[in-house]
Amino acid sequence: MRRVSGLAIARIALLWAAAIFVLFPMIWIALASFKTPSQLNDPNLVFFAPTFASWENVLSSGILDAAGRSAIVGLTTVLISVVVGSSGAYVIAKYRAGGTATRFGMLAAQVLPPAVLVFPFLTMAYALRLNDTLVPVIFAHLSFVLPVVTWFLIGFFEAVPRSLEEQARVDGFSRFGAFWRVVLPQVLPGLGAAAIFGFTLSWNDMFYGLILAPGKAAILPVAIAGFNTFRGVQLGSMSAAILIAVIPVVIASFFIQRKLVQGISGGAVKS
Amino acid sequence: MATVTFTNVSKSYGQTQIVDDLNLVLPDGSLTVLVGPSGCGKSTSLRMLAGLEPITSGDIAIGDRVVTGLEPKDRDVAMVFQNYALYPHLSVRENIAFPLRATKTPRTEALKRADSVADSLGLSHLLGRKPKDLSGGQQQRVAIGRAIIRQPSVFLFDEPLSNLDAKLRVETRTELLQIQRRLGITSLYVTHDQEEAMTLSDRMVVMREGRIAQQGTPLEVYSAPANTFVAAFVGSPKMNLIDGVIERGTFVSETGVRFELQTDQEDGAVTLGVRPDDLLVEAPGAISAPATATVGLIELLGPRAIVSLSASGLTLTSVVEASNLSGMAESATVGIRVRPGAWHLFDRESGERLNVRES
Amino acid sequence: MRFKYGMLAPLIAVFVAVVGFPLLYALYLSFTDYKLTDRGAPDIVGIANYASTFTNASFWEAFGVTALYVVVAVGLELVIGLAIALSLQKQKWARDVTRSMLLAPMFITPIAVGLTFRFLLNDQIGAIPELLRGIGINYDFFGPGRALFTLAFIDVWQWTPFMVLLLLAGLESIPKQPLEAARVDGGGPWYIFRRITLPLLAPVLVVAILLRALDALKVFEYVYATTRGGPGTETQTIQYFTYQTGIQFFRLGEASSMAFVVLAVVLTVIVVAFRRLERNRSA
Numbered sequence: 001m002r003r004v005s006g007l008a009i010a011r012i013a014l015l016w017a018a019a020i021f022v023l024f025p026m027i028w029i030a031l032a033s034f035k036t037p038s039q040l041n042d043p044n045l046v047f048f049a050p051t052f053a054s055w056e057n058v059l060s061s062g063i064l065d066a067a068g069r070s071a072i073v074g075l076t077t078v079l080i081s082v083v084v085g086s087s088g089a090y091v092i093a094k095y096r097a098g099g100t101a102t103r104f105g106m107l108a109a110q111v112l113p114p115a116v117l118v119f120p121f122l123t124m125a126y127a128l129r130l131n132d133t134l135v136p137v138i139f140a141h142l143s144f145v146l147p148v149v150t151w152f153l154i155g156f157f158e159a160v161p162r163s164l165e166e167q168a169r170v171d172g173f174s175r176f177g178a179f180w181r182v183v184l185p186q187v188l189p190g191l192g193a194a195a196i197f198g199f200t201l202s203w204n205d206m207f208y209g210l211i212l213a214p215g216k217a218a219i220l221p222v223a224i225a226g227f228n229t230f231r232g233v234q235l236g237s238m239s240a241a242i243l244i245a246v247i248p249v250v251i252a253s254f255f256i257q258r259k260l261v262q263g264i265s266g267g268a269v270k271s
Numbered sequence: 272m273a274t275v276t277f278t279n280v281s282k283s284y285g286q287t288q289i290v291d292d293l294n295l296v297l298p299d300g301s302l303t304v305l306v307g308p309s310g311c312g313k314s315t316s317l318r319m320l321a322g323l324e325p326i327t328s329g330d331i332a333i334g335d336r337v338v339t340g341l342e343p344k345d346r347d348v349a350m351v352f353q354n355y356a357l358y359p360h361l362s363v364r365e366n367i368a369f370p371l372r373a374t375k376t377p378r379t380e381a382l383k384r385a386d387s388v389a390d391s392l393g394l395s396h397l398l399g400r401k402p403k404d405l406s407g408g409q410q411q412r413v414a415i416g417r418a419i420i421r422q423p424s425v426f427l428f429d430e431p432l433s434n435l436d437a438k439l440r441v442e443t444r445t446e447l448l449q450i451q452r453r454l455g456i457t458s459l460y461v462t463h464d465q466e467e468a469m470t471l472s473d474r475m476v477v478m479r480e481g482r483i484a485q486q487g488t489p490l491e492v493y494s495a496p497a498n499t500f501v502a503a504f505v506g507s508p509k510m511n512l513i514d515g516v517i518e519r520g521t522f523v524s525e526t527g528v529r530f531e532l533q534t535d536q537e538d539g540a541v542t543l544g545v546r547p548d549d550l551l552v553e554a555p556g557a558i559s560a561p562a563t564a565t566v567g568l569i570e571l572l573g574p575r576a577i578v579s580l581s582a583s584g585l586t587l588t589s590v591v592e593a594s595n596l597s598g599m600a601e602s603a604t605v606g607i608r609v610r611p612g613a614w615h616l617f618d619r620e621s622g623e624r625l626n627v628r629e630s
Numbered sequence: 631m632r633f634k635y636g637m638l639a640p641l642i643a644v645f646v647a648v649v650g651f652p653l654l655y656a657l658y659l660s661f662t663d664y665k666l667t668d669r670g671a672p673d674i675v676g677i678a679n680y681a682s683t684f685t686n687a688s689f690w691e692a693f694g695v696t697a698l699y700v701v702v703a704v705g706l707e708l709v710i711g712l713a714i715a716l717s718l719q720k721q722k723w724a725r726d727v728t729r730s731m732l733l734a735p736m737f738i739t740p741i742a743v744g745l746t747f748r749f750l751l752n753d754q755i756g757a758i759p760e761l762l763r764g765i766g767i768n769y770d771f772f773g774p775g776r777a778l779f780t781l782a783f784i785d786v787w788q789w790t791p792f793m794v795l796l797l798l799a800g801l802e803s804i805p806k807q808p809l810e811a812a813r814v815d816g817g818g819p820w821y822i823f824r825r826i827t828l829p830l831l832a833p834v835l836v837v838a839i840l841l842r843a844l845d846a847l848k849v850f851e852y853v854y855a856t857t858r859g860g861p862g863t864e865t866q867t868i869q870y871f872t873y874q875t876g877i878q879f880f881r882l883g884e885a886s887s888m889a890f891v892v893l894a895v896v897l898t899v900i901v902v903a904f905r906r907l908e909r910n911r912s913a
Binding site: 007011012014015018019021022023025026028029032040041042043044080083084085087088089090091092095097098102105106109111112113114115116117118119120121122123124126139140142143146147150175176179200203204205206207210211220221224225227235238239242245246249250252253254257260 | 649651664714717718729731736738747756759787847850
């Protein structure tokens with residue numbers, strides 16, 4: 001019989017507490033999305049007859065269109081980031097292209113306060129009559145997704161042994177052929193993780209969206225915030241909208257956790 | 272099939288000269304081994320031939336074709352890397368077929384030839400596996416299979432055995448040699464292991480600091496090292512190198528140890544080289560030599576033993592037949608002499624070999 | 631060479647378009663009196679915006695608010711995150727599910743988190759104040775002197791998982807031998823943690839703290855979702871203040887100069903942190 005130490009009990013208790021702490025708000029929101037407005041005002045209510053009124057309301061409110069716009073912004077941003085980021089990251093990692101300046105630029109761009117860049121985007125959007133469209137939002141999201149994706153990929157490319165691409169070149173491929181056919185397939189899992197992470201960053205951003213496209217082209221977080229501000233507080237619909245925003249990324253996150261650490265820390269932590 | 276020629280090839284990074292004016296001919300169908308300590312420029316030379324490193328000056332030709340400046344893919348060479356560089360995302364069959372696929376051979380034909388190459392290497396049962404599911408020896412074979420499938424003009428080997436354990440290394444070495452002989456493809460092989468170089472090569476090229484220290488057959492290099500560097504590098508255990516002077520045909524070390532060489536070398540400062548096998552030890556009680564030494568460590572290696580000796584400040588190594596070890600124990604005093612004729616003299620200043628005979 | 635720069639060029643082009651050019655343009659804006667409502671070219675006003683930023687008491691107050699917020703939030707995240715990471719490391723049962731669940735909050739859009747807690751912590755209809763009342767505690771989460779800590783608490787809810795993620799990876803990359811050697815040498819768990827684990831984890835800790843602090847500095851959504859800067863200006867964070875100056879009062883020039891002051895402070899913090907790190911490494 002193994003002795004259960006006090007430390008082990010504390011450990012289990014901490015994890016249970018953390019689990020409850022994490023889950024309670026999510027469950028409460030899920031419950032709230034099935035409550036009537038009057039039920040929502042009763043904080044003690046746990047068991048009740050569910051109503052789908054909030055869901056019907058939120059689905060007819062254009063939230064799905066907003067989700068669609070968020071998806072367009074996210075996918076476009078990630079696609080551009082992955083295409084130019086992977087080719088750039090490859091030569092930065094393997095050929096030291098651009099020197100430390102490029103590398104540092106990618107890192108520094110990640111700490112830029114969004115307030116620095118948002119006003120130029122806004123004035124340019126006005127000048128080009130693109131305000132309240134998705135175009136400036138995509139540009140703005142590129143400003144933080146591109147450096148992050150590139151930063152991830154530099155680390156992943158560095159982990160690919162150099163001899164692999166040299167072998168491919170001796171075997172009959174050009175430099176680009178070696179990159180495309182041999183090196184890129186090696187970083188595919190990392191590329192996938194970087195793409196998903198970049199997508200969640202774009203999907204979750206509200207600051208740029210709120211300023212650059214507050215109206216008819218509102219992206220999902222802005223639309224969710226709208227449930228709270230302009231039509232008075234519609235708690236049920238807001239809860240349903242929150243769930244719509246949360247569920248896809250939480251599912252996506254499940255697949256990328258391991259790769260994420262390696263990417264974020266740029267090799268400071270081996271996973 | 273081709274003769275490979277390096278003409279005045281140099282390579283430098285900024286101020287650092289990696290390879291300095293290399294002139295080298297790899298005869299058609301031969302296996303040449305480049306050997307030397309790390310940083311001597313041997314790998315760089317190989318990579319310049321592969322086209323993976325640009326050349327600072329000079330030319331490399333494969334057959335009649337000058338390949339300087341060509342991309343690796345246009346040189347018709349195949350290479351086996353130290354870590355095998357197998358493509359992790361491809362199966363064994365696809366790995367072997369890869370060079371053919373890269374050069375646009377139809378898929379079915381490429382795979383058919385991959386199968387027959389795999390068969391010749393005893394890999395048939397592994398065709399569907401991924402590299403990570405193979406042992407080190409199997410990975411090595413796949414890398415070799417990938418190199419031979421295209422029947423290139425030149426094979427390049429960059430320390431291909433150094434990641435294998437000792438036993439497998441010897442087996443694979445033999446196998447590599449058989450494959451090379453069978454195919455008769457000109458090969459350049461790089462290693463830091465002088466024993467590997469000795470056993471494998473038709474011609475052996477010892478490099479030091481970007482230059483050729485000596486080239487020749489293994490026997491030539493072993494029996495007549497051109498300088499103290501090669502003398503110390505080739506052969507195991509290491510050759511004894513002793514600084515001293517010649518006085519009327521007798522060698523006297525700086526610390527006073529005398530060896531009667533009966534050489535016609537004129538008197539003056541030299542470095543004497545004696546291989547451990549040629550440093551004879553006389554058991555206590557049977558000492559007739561003018562020099563004596565104290566026995567240090569005795570390391571038994573089966574039929575022979577390596578005996579460390581110290582003789583008035585000199586540390587020497589001798590290899591002794593196990594049957595002659597009787598009476599020898601640590602800290603015993605023994606006589607030492609040099610096997611007649613089995614010595615090498617080098618200029619003390621330059622380290623170059625002095626070509627002198629026994630008088 | 632051609633290959634190298636051919637591959638790099640698209641990245642540089644996009645990067646300059648979305649970061650480089652806007653950055654320079656923002657710098658230009660910060661020296662003008664640009665207002666969103668103006669027509670025609672703005673006037674160059676030199677360092678007037680910077681001068682007014684530096685003398686703006688509200689700006690510095692927002693700075694202080696943000697600093698307090700960052701210290702409280704990141705400090706708690708570090709302690710809790712380390713405890714959870716240590717616990718998770720030993721967790722064998724339902725390992726992947728446990729980890730995924732505990733890490734989920736960091737993937738939720740912050741505005742949703744903010745609104746969730748606004749609802750959950752609401753004094754009248756929130757479940758948590760009600761629960762607290764049940765055990766006799768009356769606590770208004772968004773009351774004076776408390777709102778900022780509530781915001782920090784929301785930050786802790788969402789971002790402790792990030793800490794856990796990094797620290798867990800750090801813990802798992804610590805070599806086993808020193809820990810085993812310390813146990814053989816007779817160290818207790820606390821002693822081993824303090825003398826072996828923590829020093830070996832130090833580089834990861836620094837990276838984690840830095841990443842979290844830089845991100846917490848940008849807090850906006852929670853404020854926007856819950857307090858809108860109130861009560862009074864107690865929770866007016868720097869990002870929210872800049873947003874108000876630029877968007878609600880249309881003073882883009884001044885807002886840009888504020889953003890640059892923040893950037894300067896951020897860069898200083900990073901440089902100082904790295905200097906420290908280097909010095910510790912060489913010492």
